Amino acid sequence: MRLVLAAPALAAPVLAFLPPTALAQAPAPAPNPQLAAAQASFEALPEAERKAIQTDLIWAGLFNAAVSGSYGPLTFRAINALKAGRGEPNGVLSPAERAALAQAARGAREAAGFRLIDDARTGMRIGIPEKVLPKREATPTGGSRWQSADGKITLDATASPPGETLDSVFEKATLVNPNNPGRKITYKLLRPDFFVVTGETATGKFYRRLASGPQGLRGFSIGYDKVLSASVDKLVIAIAGSFEPFPTGPAPASPASAIASVAGSSSPIVRPVAAPTERYGVGLVISDKVVATAASAIDGCRSLRVGGRPARLRAKDDASGLALLDLDGGPGLTALGSRSEALGERENLVLVAFGDDAGKRAALALPGQAVRIGANAAVFAPLQPGQAGSPVFDRQGRLAGLVTANPSDKILIAGVAPQRAYAVADAAALQAAIAKAGLSLAAAVAGGELSTGRIVERVGKSVLPVICGL
Template identity: 30%
Template sequence: MRPFMKLPFALALMMAATLGTAVAQTPAAKQAPQAKQAPAEIKPKPVTTVPTRPAVQTPVDTAKAMEQAERLAIQSDLAWVSLYNGVISGEASDRMVSAIKAFQKDHGAKETGVLNAQERGVLSAEAKKRQDNVGWKIVSDATSGARIGLPSKLVPLIVSDVNGTKWSSTTGTIQIEFLRRKEAGATTATVAAGEKKLNARKADYSVVKPDFFVLSGSQGLKKFYIRGQTRNDEVRVLTILYDQATEGTMIPVTVAMSSAYNPFPGNVAQAGPPPRKKVEYSTGIVASTDGAIVADRQATDGCMTIAVPGYGNATRIADDETRELALLRIYGATGLKPLAMSGNGATKPNLNLTGIADPQNQGGRNSVTVVAATATPAGADDTTLSPEPALGFSGAAALDADGKFAGAVRLKPAVVAGPAGTPLPSQALLVPADAVREFLKAKGVAVATGPSDAKASVLRLVCVRK
């Protein structure tokens, strides 16, 4: 992009005054002494000013005026259409503007470097199509909690153990591996040096910082990209390996994976409160015939109204900040079918989650769906669920293979974390059945017993905020 040259302007002010003194004289014979005359008042001539031309706003200036979330979204979409290969950080830059101009050129539009509403819509649609083609999603590693962006359709084969997970295509042309290990005294420099030596790799790009490293190059007939990080003697490394024939597909995928990768999500400093949507969809579990509904606290927080399609509005009457549960009440509702929540025992690993996905994920419908998930203990108090269910499943009912109530789903909202301000994906957690029962008991709600149909006992909740 040509640099914008600001032309200098000089404003010269000129003023002139002619001073004249008129002397009145009498005839010489009768000449009287001259009286002192007051000096004439000097009036400056009007000054003509030259208007200064306003500074022209550059495309980078326009980008800076946007919300950071929008810049992040634009950079991500440009990366998906193979026009932006920088860090998706939300920084307004010449690289971002150049990518926008390239997109405009490809579509026969004027290369302004600023997307109009129509161009933004086209870019978003093209990026979404490419994401759908590869099955893009965010997953959490079951053993470490690391968050990884994954082209799930390209790598359907999965092998996992305590040391990490490997995803690969059916032919082995694409391989993605996340590994974790303990290594006393490990630094990014020592780990990067070790990765370079493996499998006769030839690195043509290398960045080693105190907190992370990046390597890329060739390994035989394949291309590789490696991103690693160390913390407290623990090493976590993401390796992407693909045949050169798949480079056109994998370059934008690799850029997106690099930006989405978060090896230590629990230790990243949060830079601000989670962003709140004006309209947020979630799932509620019917707890009693008289309208008691168990819901996710954060999904129903700050709502002007909580609409329950088919039943009117609900009122939030209690919450539990420790377990992030909320109790709603639909007054005057009839025909509600509570979910049987009685029972005891440890949580089994294989669960079925019954909920109602965000309407955007199901073509505007209000369908109840059931998805499988694996429950994995994560620390003393948390249990993670993988794969993560769709938006809208926060508050969904979790049942084990025997149909017993196992708890409620909680989707932790995305946060803006780290110095680069990169949004992190949500994380699916399980609020165990005992915690749900204790919450209801404390609020005077008796849990239902006997057989029940989970699909008939969940409702869509629509939170409308200011």
């Protein structure tokens, strides 16, 4: 099992030098009927259109947050800022306002010349505002450089073969330089497969990200004059969010081409995209041949495989949002013990999921915190599509529930998944659901707090990838 330790500090902004609003949206602190009505209207739109609206709000300079397709206070305020007294501040765009926003955003993207490219020198994929950075050249180290005409903005892309370690480069990047006393680090994050460092000098800002893989180290850095922050900060968000150090497929369409207007109409249409052939999820062993997962992870599946073995639906439980799958063939599996206590408010948790690693599904550990969505249990965690059904463990390594929500949108801020709230079937709901199928989980014995690595070591063999054939 590949273990990725994601520190709880991920809830802090990775782009620490950007405004505090450059974070994923959090649920509203208190019910707001007007916001709830606007949210319902927004969520009735196709997902691609929801994301396009938020992307356009970013380019219009009104929304400094992750493009998620989910509606929250930041989107509500951004839309009302766009309306600017020219109508009821209800957080809803009329067709005419949507068309005006699309036109303004398209103009901003075209003005920047933002385009996703595959850089032949470094092998990475990254978005470049080509009109802002028109000067392009090779660097002496074999990388690529884009620069503004006046030299006040510079983006460097670098790559190196296997040899130098991520840790050693991170140490150099964060060392205090006595020859540059005005330089200070404002944020730093080191993980097993990448690091992020941001900072300031007396007159400028900088952002650096470096990732490691079988092909070596690949990364980029952006430096710019502080006086340009108002216009460049949003470009940094777009560039960092587009970065793929080791791309495995063709480049997706640029945001500018994702939406077009119908001739003679102010309503946008979504261009068709190729339908996926697979969807992913996570399963938890609850008996020698039965696995529990989120019902949302297997809806509409023509075929199912769990841990490489054929599987079939045994039962769905609407009350909990869970599904039980029978596995065919292979040896018997080992179920885990479950705790009996309810999740405590803000209790620290560990989730075990699967994510994409160079085109393969690899296991990883994620940090979480117990929260509530209304009267229902939830977890605040950095989940991504394909991680519905992820089991949740307390710090003693006892099973505390399963994620039943299905993240439908890939969100990365500077390559890091932000934390958001997801519905969970807690231990009691899980026990009630499997009891209907004549099954039960043993009670887990309480003990001392364990490290994340020790928890994963204990539970790893009982957490399996789910592949849904569409």
